[in-house]
Amino acid sequence: MTSQTRNTPSSDQIRRAPKVLLHDHLDGGLRPGTIVDLARDAGYAGLPEADPDKLGVWFREAADSGSLERYLETFAHTCAVMQTREALVRVAAECAEDLAEDGVVYAEVRYAPEQHLEAGLTLEEVVEAVNEGFREGERRARENGHRIRVGALLTAMRHAARALEIAELANRYRDLSGGGVVGFDIAGAEAGFPPTRHLDAFEYLKRENNHFTIHAGEAFGLPSIWQALQWCGADRLGHGVRIIDDIHVGEDGTVKLGRLAAYVRDKRVPLELCPSSNLQTGAADSYAGHPIGLLRRLHFRATVNTDNRLMSGTSMSREFEHLVDAFGYSLDDMQWFTVNAMKSAFIPFDERLAMINDVIKPGYAELKSEWLFQQTASTSGSASSRD
Ligand SMILES: [Zn+2]
Helix, strand or coil: CCCCCCCCCCHHHHHHCCEEEEEEEHHHCCCHHHHHHHHHHHCCCCCCCCCHHHHHHHHHHHHHCCCHHHHHHHHHHHHHCCCCHHHHHHHHHHHHHHHHHCCEEEEEEEECHHHHCCCCCCHHHHHHHHHHHHHHHHHHHHHCCCCCEEEEEEEEECCCCCHHHHHHHHHHCCCCCCCCEEEEEEECCCCCCCHHHHHHHHHHHHHCCCCEEEEECCCCCHHHHHHHHHHCCCCEEEECHHHHHHEEECCCCCEEECHHHHHHHHCCCCEEECHHHHHHHCCCCCCCCCCHHHHHHCCCCEEECCECHHHHCCCHHHHHHHHHHHHCCCHHHHHHHHHHHHHCCCCCHHHHHHHHHHHHHHHHHHHHHHHHHHHHHHHHHHHHHHC
């Protein structure tokens, strides 16, 4: 089949298609202009550039540099300007607005409350400010004709010792009407900080029937994935891309899954894949060479995510554009990834089902019918020109 007959979406269709995002960091998605404003308000003099456009470029280049020090420096700047209630409300509101503008209909956005206490906020005040911002952003998006729902994931840092406290915080804020905290996550350097350091937090969340994902299998590989699933009981894998190390493709194309990869596929463990981010950290060397192609073919529960929109200069639409270019994906493929993500969200089952049936499927059906009519129009156009 040619790409034409496989309903390859245009950039405009990719942007308009309903998308679902499970892995996005609040402190990795600020607008450069907002960072400049907030730095001025806070009297923060550490920014490497004062001009928003140059600052945006600086963030992407620092993340591209291959230097872990420079990569971590990017988050030092964004966290430095997210220390007051007003700053957190603004950043969260703009996050929801930007995602909605990009056609995201449901998002789970994560952040580490412990990184926003430097100016005297309590953990509770941080969570309440971010929730307020997400509600405000949803409201503004609605006014602009977009519908989005945003849930928060509270992250604990792997190298710190506050995981249980943050897990308890996530549990306290989980049942807010109109949206709140939908789950928990562990992030930070994998090497030397195995997720099993935080078993008390995971056991607590399991006893509370709560949900969590763990950053695992980004840089560190199979042992990290195995621990996250079999020792900690993660519901999803943040990245999980190194599961590819347990999949063996023979010269004749036959595929053999190791026991861990088979477990991940059999149990439908969601993989929060972040292609552009993986290219920057060296976990993959090109879009076409990214494991997502094979994982999609083998029907793993693969999802597409942004990770850090500012540092990667990306959006959900851009991630899909790269994948459409690299793999020739169609609207059906996009819908498959999107439904996978919605099925794997941490909100209740009936609400996920309603999003799939009432928002996602009708959205793709409309785009596909648009494509069909375009095909018909171009066929009849060429027929009449021959007459
Ligand atoms: Zn991440």
